[in-house]
Amino acid sequence: MGRKNIKIGLFGFGCVGFGLYEALQKTPSLKTNIKRICVKTKNKQRPILNEHFTFDKNEILFDNEINTVVELIDDADAAFEIVKTALQNGKAVVTANKKMIAEHFTELLDLQKKHNVPLLYEAACCASIPIIRNLEEYYDNDLLESIEGIVNGSTNYILTNTSLKNISYNEALKEAQEKGYAETNPLLDVAGFDAKYKLIILIAHAFGIVTSPENVFNIGIDKLGELELNYAKEKGYKIKLIAFAEKKEDGKIVSFVLPKFINKNDKLHSIDDVFNAVKTKSYFSDTQFFIGKGAGAYPTASAVLSDISALTFDYRYEYKKLNNVDSLENDNKVFLKILLRYDLNSIDELKDYFIELNESYQNFNSGYIIGVISLKRLKFVSTISNISVVLFDVVKQVEFVNKRNLNKSLEVA
Ligand SMILES: NC(=O)c1ccc[n+]([C@@H]2O[C@H](COP(=O)([O-])OP(=O)(O)OC[C@H]3O[C@@H](n4cnc5c(N)ncnc54)[C@H](OP(=O)(O)O)[C@@H]3O)[C@@H](O)[C@H]2O)c1
Structure with missing residues (x-):
């Protein structure tokens, strides 16, 4: 047809x-x-x-x-x-x-x-990045291992402008809205929902797994404060909102959306303003990197135009990987090294939820913890307390020889 x-x-x-x-x-x-x-x-x-x-x-x-x-x-x-x-x-x-x-x-x-x-x-x-068609066609047979990216233009615009140009969060959000980068409901962008919806689409085309929004954890940039921003500056990091999906050896998929400290050696470090970027890693081609404008009238229209053009030669997604029987990884088996900032009205003993503690500090009204926590516990903690979280990295292997604080009372449902 x-x-x-x-x-x-x-x-x-x-x-x-x-x-x-x-x-x-x-x-x-x-x-x-x-x-x-x-x-x-x-x-x-x-x-x-x-x-x-x-x-x-x-x-x-x-x-x-x-x-x-x-x-x-x-x-x-x-x-x-x-x-x-x-x-x-x-x-x-x-x-x-x-x-x-x-x-x-x-x-x-x-x-x-x-x-x-x-x-x-x-x-x-x-x-404007032709990522879906690449995942569908180019990575058709290649063994994709992970996708990591900055997939939301307005939050990247806000983060860039608050950290580099020293304008306030609200001013940067207003600018993003005026330039047509932001969703009508800004919470979709700043709380990480928009990035999560995109990640769900990427996971389907990359790994053949269809999942729904409630299964993918997201924290946005709306809770970020001076402490994390200053910490990033001191260490030469930038904070970027990252969508992440990785296929583990057993075929299970780890996925989330979180603000992340990006160091200077990471290609994502230089991706500023309304630009988006996606890093793919695969068995044969190793790492590849896609960059392009992630919002705005013409960059978005260019992708729509390309789809309309594709219809003239009868193009459709074939979803070849969709029979894949893989599924999402159990959150209990995903470990993240994070900085978690909390205020003192938060629940007591947040530290006890961490499997490894690297640093902690508390003053009269707030505190922070740097350490390793399971995704399951992070989800739980985020529902019961007012926290800000920035990821350092996914911890590949946690040696639980000296399991810390895994007592029953902290096992969250
Ligand atoms: N902006 C971006 O950079 C960007 C990037 C990627 C994807 N997108 C996606 O593109 C879509 C459009 O975004 P946008 O930024 O162009 O939005 P927008 O500027 O707010 O425009 C929305 C348009 O939708 C119309 N509309 C709303 N509800 C309608 C309904 N029930 N029936 C008919 N028309 C209706 C509005 O009509 P009126 O003119 O009468 O109000 C308006 O023309 C969204 O799904 C967004 O997520 C946007």
Whole structure:
């Protein structure tokens, strides 16, 4: 079912939607045509004539002439209903909505299969970096071992500007919003949810495992304070929000989103502002590194444009690795060396949750601990106390000859 003549029904005309509109104007060779654009707010000033718009999604979804739906709205629930109906009606879909994909992965896979239509979403991960297609095609047979990356442009912009330019967190967030880098709900970015949704998509294409948002732990940058930022400066580190997934020898996947101290020798150290980067490590090709703008109208539109173009030669994701029987690693077997800062209203004896203690300090209102903790305990501690966490690294092997503090009372459910 080649789509030589793409007739688009576009949902959303905000940052990315308008960016795509302009990009298509500059790409006449693509021979596409936007038939109609569906938006939400009536009486809003638009940069093009009102006759192009509708407020009724069915005018697109049930228009037989439209063979391709491009979904670029900022409401994941409404987006799922739109995408579902479009696929059911035999329309190819291109979307940038990682929240929608991560929350409905299995249903979206089923819909593609049942209705034999492609759903492409390169823009949903790292905007301009063609990472999904690389994971699908290039790493088709290669034995991927890990993916680690800065996958959220607005948090990287905020971290860069607060640490290098000394502007406040709120000012940097406001700038990121003004530049169109931030999600409508900023908590999705700063609390690490957006990065987690992207990681879920990456895990599916890298390792063939479909998991859901509640299974992947995330801590964002919203709790970071002076202590961690100064600690990073003193040691020559930068703090970056990292999405991480690694396949262990037994096939189990370790995954999380956490702020991490990045040292100067790490390629991620130089990735600043709205840039994203992904490091892949695989058995044959060793380490590879992808860099590109991770947000903004044109960088995101470029990925959408590439997906639209791919539809003309009938491209679809084949999800070749999906039969993989591997699963997520037990959180009890994942060990992280972290800096954990807490305030004194937090639970007592936080130290007891650590398996190894390297450093600790406490004054009249707060304290910090550097040491090794299991992911399971970190999850637990983060739900019952007000903490900020920065990762040093995943600890490959913890020798439990002298198991510290593994007494029963601390075993968390
Ligand atoms: N911004 C980025 O850098 C970036 C990067 C990668 C991916 N994305 C993803 O791209 C998508 C769009 O983001 P954006 O930044 O372009 O958002 P945005 O600037 O806030 O624009 C959202 C658009 O969606 C429309 N809309 C909202 N709910 C709708 C509904 N139920 N039916 C029809 N239209 C609806 C809005 O209509 P009105 O104009 O009437 O308000 C608006 O035109 C999101 O999924 C986002 O996660 C964004």
